Amino acid sequence: MKTVYRATRGDKKALLNDIKPGMSLFVINEHVGNSGPSKTYSEYIVTTEKMPFTRTPVVQSPVTRGKSSLESLLSREREIYTQRPALPNLGARDNHSAYTEDAQRTATLVADLHAQEAALAMSREWSLAGRR
Secondary structure (H helix, E strand, O other), X not given: OOOEEEOOHHHHHHHHHHOXXXXXXXXXXXXXXXXXXXXXXXXXXXXXXXXXXXXXXXXXXXXXXXXXXXXXXXXHHOEEEXXXXXXXXHHHOOOOOOOOHHHHHHHHHHHHHHHHHHHHHHHHHHHHHHHO
């Protein structure tokens, strides 16, 4: 299994063959803000659901619970990763200017942990659904 799939026909076919329900997929988001450019990642879980006409798998975000087809996610993001990047999680960003630096760091760690636990729970849910 590859660690990165790009928006090409060959990679799309390989990704469709390699995935299974409950698997985590990651995309990297690039942001430009007041503090300059930064990167985060978003996580998606492969479900047992299929799109009605194309029969492509559906992925779901554990943070927003939103669903999308794997095909549209790949064409929108251009790259999908199978390993968690060493970047902050977009869904777990918590920026409060009232926090001290130590409190901000702790809040970020707690938010990251919560996002990972939500993703793990959703992954377990869909992998069990795939076995039925």
